[in-house]
Amino acid sequence: MKLVMDVWRQAAPGEAGHYETHEVDDATPEMSLLELLDRLNFALVENDREPVAFESDCREGICGACGITVDGIPHGPQQNTPSCHQRLASFHDGQRIRLEPLRSAAYPVIRDLVVDRSALDRIIVAGGHVAVPGGSAPDADALLVSHERAEQALDMAACIGCGACVAACPNGAAHLFVGSKLAHLSLLPTGRQERGKRARAMLNEMEQDFGPCSLYGECAKVCPANIPLTAIAAVNKEGLRSFFRHKDD
Amino acid sequence: MTSSRVGRGRHAHGALVEGGTTDRDALGMGIVRSARLKPPPRIPSWVLKVVMAVTGVVFALFVLVHMIGNLKVFTGAEHFNEYAHWLRTVLQPFLPYEGLLWILRIALMVALVAHVWSAALIWRRGRASRGRHRRPGMWVKNFTARTMVVTGIVLLGFVVFHVLDLTTGTAGVAVDTFQPATPSTAHAYENLVSSLQRPWVALAYMVSMLALFLHLAHGLWTVVSDVGFTGVRLRTVAWWVAGVVALAVMLGNILIPIAVLMGVVA
Ligand code: HEM
Ligand code: FES
Numbered sequence: 362m363k364l365v366m367d368v369w370r371q372a373a374p375g376e377a378g379h380y381e382t383h384e385v386d387d388a389t390p391e392m393s394l395l396e397l398l399d400r401l402n403f404a405l406v407e408n409d410r411e412p413v414a415f416e417s418d419c420r421e422g423i424c425g426a427c428g429i430t431v432d433g434i435p436h437g438p439q440q441n442t443p444s445c446h447q448r449l450a451s452f453h454d455g456q457r458i459r460l461e462p463l464r465s466a467a468y469p470v471i472r473d474l475v476v477d478r479s480a481l482d483r484i485i486v487a488g489g490h491v492a493v494p495g496g497s498a499p500d501a502d503a504l505l506v507s508h509e510r511a512e513q514a515l516d517m518a519a520c521i522g523c524g525a526c527v528a529a530c531p532n533g534a535a536h537l538f539v540g541s542k543l544a545h546l547s548l549l550p551t552g553r554q555e556r557g558k559r560a561r562a563m564l565n566e567m568e569q570d571f572g573p574c575s576l577y578g579e580c581a582k583v584c585p586a587n588i589p590l591t592a593i594a595a596v597n598k599e600g601l602r603s604f605f606r607h608k609d610d
Numbered sequence: 611m612t613s614s615r616v617g618r619g620r621h622a623h624g625a626l627v628e629g630g631t632t633d634r635d636a637l638g639m640g641i642v643r644s645a646r647l648k649p650p651p652r653i654p655s656w657v658l659k660v661v662m663a664v665t666g667v668v669f670a671l672f673v674l675v676h677m678i679g680n681l682k683v684f685t686g687a688e689h690f691n692e693y694a695h696w697l698r699t700v701l702q703p704f705l706p707y708e709g710l711l712w713i714l715r716i717a718l719m720v721a722l723v724a725h726v727w728s729a730a731l732i733w734r735r736g737r738a739s740r741g742r743h744r745r746p747g748m749w750v751k752n753f754t755a756r757t758m759v760v761t762g763i764v765l766l767g768f769v770v771f772h773v774l775d776l777t778t779g780t781a782g783v784a785v786d787t788f789q790p791a792t793p794s795t796a797h798a799y800e801n802l803v804s805s806l807q808r809p810w811v812a813l814a815y816m817v818s819m820l821a822l823f824l825h826l827a828h829g830l831w832t833v834v835s836d837v838g839f840t841g842v843r844l845r846t847v848a849w850w851v852a853g854v855v856a857l858a859v860m861l862g863n864i865l866i867p868i869a870v871l872m873g874v875v876a
Pocket of ligand 2: 416417418419420421422423424425426427428443444445446
């Protein structure tokens, strides 16, 4: 199948970008979006032209490195699917598609389709981790965690940090990302020791790069890890809790 | 560090031009750039959202009770005017004439200022955080979310008009025959009916109620997240309550101009 692509080209951060039109004639429906870009780059390099920069690592939906915007939708037309898993079968032969980087003021473009997602990392550095010594492994039944709670924590821990939620949000908010981390870590015994401190640190960091949540619900639609919209409520829940309680845990 | 991202190698296909050293490091080595977009705001956005939620619920309770009161118009002029009079004299002599009304007016005024002010800040911050490239092509389902500012401005206009029309009776807005309430009687029924007999007023009133429905349906659902309800059952119940309250307020209020236009209430 043939696809016509308007691809965002930008040489360096802060420079003006523009769309460049390319065609790939030998695409197949089972190819992924990233394989389409590979195909395009192959041709570009053969013709001594600069390949299109984009990010990927695992190409199996677990690392969160990939993520481009397709016709305005982060990751692509298929809901809850990372760019590396988006298949060209979503498009029809001869379709014209627009490929651009994940868009948010917090994500400066490094080059072409690659953005700098340091803003997400700063939130993790601020509190998205467990910093209490856990000691050696206790007996399996020493710390009881119900099955239901463990499942909830795992659901929230599924976030792969791709940052598409921010790019999907008209407000540039990171609530789905932050909420999933807060919920995940506050549900389990070790993480709970720093529950209050963590919420304050992460929310304070979040406010310096990301916008407010107006509950558009677009984030949960693109999230490749299927984080539910409920995660958003965890942001204010943990914020209010730490504000009124004012303790570390 | 148990982060899923820090230290993960990221591979870009294509080299970076010189000059973006920090960013190239960030890209290749997983180094975290430290420049933030803005300093921490004096009032965090999540706090503004709690302010919006609390003031929004105050308005929602007010419009719900107000709508139920309005329905007394169907019980006739005498009954309705008695109700209006009662609102002004209730709790006397503990409160002066119109005491309760003034308490409500002041509380609603404070809530309105806080609500609109927070809305403006949230709107501005959202645009700034998104940056130059707007989000296109959103789904129909969040139509109400996308129109909160529009429906909010319609409501603000309606509130001003409504007070000038039926509370202060300001010339140019209210009917010429407007009779203000006195410590002995109220003429709310006559004022209301003659105002709504003007078709453009009835129409504006109905449009405003539609805006109120859209605003409340999304607003009350948003409240659930803003106050941090994460339970599945609680959220389901709250979703229904939001929809039912919003619908009830709109339908209850819209009945009145329809009844006046059809001559059922005269
Ligand atoms: C009868 C009057 C009103 C009622 C019943 C009402 C109710 C509500 C409620 C319940 C919310 C949800 C609060 C939350 O975020 O949790 C809300 C949000 C909002 N209101 Fe109002 N409101 C009224 C008037 C206004 C006015 C006059 C404006 C602006 C001119 C306004 C603008 C907004 C905006 C923009 C939001 C969304 C904030 C966001 O982005 O999350 N509202 N309103
Ligand atoms: S490349 Fe790892 S999630 Fe897509």
